[in-house]
Amino acid sequence: MHLFDMHCHLELMANGEDVAQQAKSCELTLLDTGVLPSEFETEQRRHASNDSVYVACGLHPWWVTDTLKDSEIEQLIERARSYPLIGEVGLDFSNAHAQYAARQIRVFERLVSACSANKVEGRLLSIHAVQSASNVLDILEANGTCQQANVIFHWFSGTGDDLTRARKLGCYFSINERMLQSRRGRAYAAQIEEGCLLLETDFPLEPGSMCTARQICTSLNTTLKKLAQLRKTDAEALGEHIVQTSKRLLTSATA
Numbered sequence: 585m586h587l588f589d590m591h592c593h594l595e596l597m598a599n600g601e602d603v604a605q606q607a608k609s610c611e612l613t614l615l616d617t618g619v620l621p622s623e624f625e626t627e628q629r630r631h632a633s634n635d636s637v638y639v640a641c642g643l644h645p646w647w648v649t650d651t652l653k654d655s656e657i658e659q660l661i662e663r664a665r666s667y668p669l670i671g672e673v674g675l676d677f678s679n680a681h682a683q684y685a686a687r688q689i690r691v692f693e694r695l696v697s698a699c700s701a702n703k704v705e706g707r708l709l710s711i712h713a714v715q716s717a718s719n720v721l722d723i724l725e726a727n728g729t730c731q732q733a734n735v736i737f738h739w740f741s742g743t744g745d746d747l748t749r750a751r752k753l754g755c756y757f758s759i760n761e762r763m764l765q766s767r768r769g770r771a772y773a774a775q776i777e778e779g780c781l782l783l784e785t786d787f788p789l790e791p792g793s794m795c796t797a798r799q800i801c802t803s804l805n806t807t808l809k810k811l812a813q814l815r816k817t818d819a820e821a822l823g824e825h826i827v828q829t830s831k832r833l834l835t836s837a838t839a
């Protein structure tokens with residue numbers, strides 16, 4: 585079966601280009617989410633001739649500190665006006681990052697409102713929300729984002745109420761192995777509508793480490809198997825459904 589990793593970071597791997605090449609020969613498609621807008625163009629050029637890689641332009645909330653250059657934010661907003669694949673973006677209010685919460689909110693609000701003001705067919709957003717899912721949902725709702733874009737919560741960890749809200753808004757959820765290690769993550773993964781499920785790895789585990797396409801496939805297959813067990817369904821049928829959803833999202837974003 586063809587596999588789709590809907591959230592990974594080739595540029596954070598020591599050998600991202602090798603991994604991208606390996607993906608071509610093992611029926612693996614990657615959504616390569618970015619962390620800094622200034623790196624987007626290089627990353628896009630690097631994988632331009634590789635049909636297995638879709639490069640998204642992102643500004644990861646961990647990079648939104650007081651030393652982040654304003655030009656990074658401007659580049660993100662500029663891209664978001666016309667480019668369909670956006671991520672990783674969002675908010676992170678956990679201890680290590682909460683001190684920059686106000687700046688994170690300003691960036692995310694600007695991004696989301698730029699998206700609303702500039703319609704792009706099939707736009708897709710891969711979202712990071714740690715201890716901030718309700719804030720992210722407030723901003724998305726205020727801008728009508730979910731009505732005009734495909735919003736993917738990557739590794740969802742909000743409250744049950746947040747999950748209900750996100751499901752009602754028609755969001756997608758990309759699930760990884762680590763999400764299924766927590767009881768709450770498993771409970772969420774069991775509830776989400778089949779048509780809104782996606783698989784991801786969020787690899788590399790450590791920035792700057794090596795990876796292989798085979799490791800990605802193994803992780804995606806492990807997640808799929810666990811997901812099928814949790815949902816008491818057939819892994820192959822579930823996998824096929826997830827493949828179709830992933831394909832539809834990526835092709836509608838790049839049609």
Ligand SMILES: [Zn+2]
Nearest residue numbers: 591617672786
């Ligand atoms: Zn990530």
